[in-house]
Amino acid sequence: MMIHDFDEIAERLLQEPYWVIDFLPMRVPEGSRGQFLAIEEHYTAAAGHERLRRQLADVVLKLNCYHDLTVNNGGDDWVINPAPTILEAWTIKALSRGHMCALIDDGEALVTASGGDSHITLYSPSPALLHLAGALATAAGLHLWQPQEHINKSIL
Numbered sequence: 282m283m284i285h286d287f288d289e290i291a292e293r294l295l296q297e298p299y300w301v302i303d304f305l306p307m308r309v310p311e312g313s314r315g316q317f318l319a320i321e322e323h324y325t326a327a328a329g330h331e332r333l334r335r336q337l338a339d340v341v342l343k344l345n346c347y348h349d350l351t352v353n354n355g356g357d358d359w360v361i362n363p364a365p366t367i368l369e370a371w372t373i374k375a376l377s378r379g380h381m382c383a384l385i386d387d388g389e390a391l392v393t394a395s396g397g398d399s400h401i402t403l404y405s406p407s408p409a410l411l412h413l414a415g416a417l418a419t420a421a422g423l424h425l426w427q428p429q430e431h432i433n434k435s436i437l
Contacts, residue, residue, distance in 0.1 A: 287359045290388035297405035306424040336421045338372040351384040
């Protein structure tokens, strides 16, 4: 598969339904009386975000135990199953500043991490992958949920 094919596959998957692996169990409703923005900022601040970045990186690393990951670290190159230390570093860096996407099993699904986010996003997972992602998220102390506008009744 050519590199440009990976780019095209990733672009297509970004249009598919997605799930979020997050520190919260669901989206905070608009107009909520809580202080979501202040708490999210607390979690994404340099010191406060280190633990959360590591939890999210753990999910990506453990996902790679079960599936091939073809990873783009924001450049032109795609790397198939980078060494665990590299994959962990890329995920943590992407969550700090930048972007990373990883095709799962040559494009069956996609996982992304972006700078300043307090979550990673999983696009177009099969029911089996969704089950695995949920178990990995729970094991890391995180939650898997799908935004209401993207709920795919056939998966549930």
